[in-house]
Amino acid sequence: SWAIWLTYQVYPEEAAIPWYIRHGENFPLAAWQVLFVTGNVLGFYRGALTQWLQRFRRLRVVAVSLGLAVTLALISLAWGTENGAQFAFFDIDxxxxxxxxxxxxxxxxxIVAFVSVAIVAYTSATYFWVPIRRVLGWLMLPLGQAALYSYIVHFFLILLVYNLAPLLNALPGEPSEVISAPILQIAVVLLLWALVRKRVLFGIVPN
Known part of the structure; x- marks a missing residue:
């Protein structure tokens, strides 16, 4: 999996597997499969990894600390780049x-950004699970328990959003995209949650 990802970084056209996908330039399978495969492997060996990490408390502390540091650094870097800030220690084109x-x-x-944010998010969810569950459990748990269903169905809901967005922008007063976009996104998440709760097409769509 990682060899395929690396090949795509150097020879993207030759590594277009399993075949060329028309209009699929924004989601090259050869690159993005590495997250899916790695996640499945980590999940499969979760028990063994947990036991191994329990023997190395310092390693866990270092991993979380690095994840937090990199996450904050990336946020600062992104903010600075957007606002034209100059970093004396990070002078790069x-x-x-x-x-x-x-x-x-x-x-x-x-990938470094993804891993660092994942470490911080997982650690935060572990230590703050009780308040997180009280506030967001009603929404996140059903979606997580039907993750594959949610992933598949959300593509069709995106099509719905693409068709509704122009209609909203055509309303009197020309509502700002800053307002309409979050409203549509929240509505899609709630609609997806309702579909999961009602188990719509669970017998057809994998879940």
């Missing part, structure tokens, strides 16, 4: 910076 974090081919620094 914006084009090089954008390429290093480019989302579509899943560049190495994008």
């Amino acid at each position: 914006p084009n090089v910076l954008n390429e290093s974090f480019f989302k579509v081919p899943l560049r190495p620094w994008r």
Whole structure:
């Protein structure tokens, strides 16, 4: 999996597997499969990894600390880049910076950002599970328990959003996209949650 990802970074056209997908430039399978495969492997060996990490408390502390530090650094860097701030310790061409974090081919620094945020998010959820569950459990738990269903169905809901967005923008008063976009996104999440709760098409769509 990682060899395929690395090949795509160097030879993207040759690594377009399993075949060329028309209009699929924004989601190259050869690159993004590495997150899916790695996540499945980590999940499969979760018990063994947990036992192994329990023997290395310092390693866990270092991993969480690094994850938090990198996450904060990336947030600061992104904010500074957007606002034209200069970093004396990080003088790099914006084009090089954008390429290093480019989302579509899943560049190495994008993976570093993903891993660091994942570590911080997982650790936060572990230590603050009780309040998080009280506030968001009603929403997140059903979606997580039907993750594959949610992932599949959300593509169709995105099509719905694409068709509704122009209609909303055509309303009198020309509502700002800053307002309409979050409303549509929240509505889609709530609609998806309702579909999961009602188990709509659970006998057909994998869940």
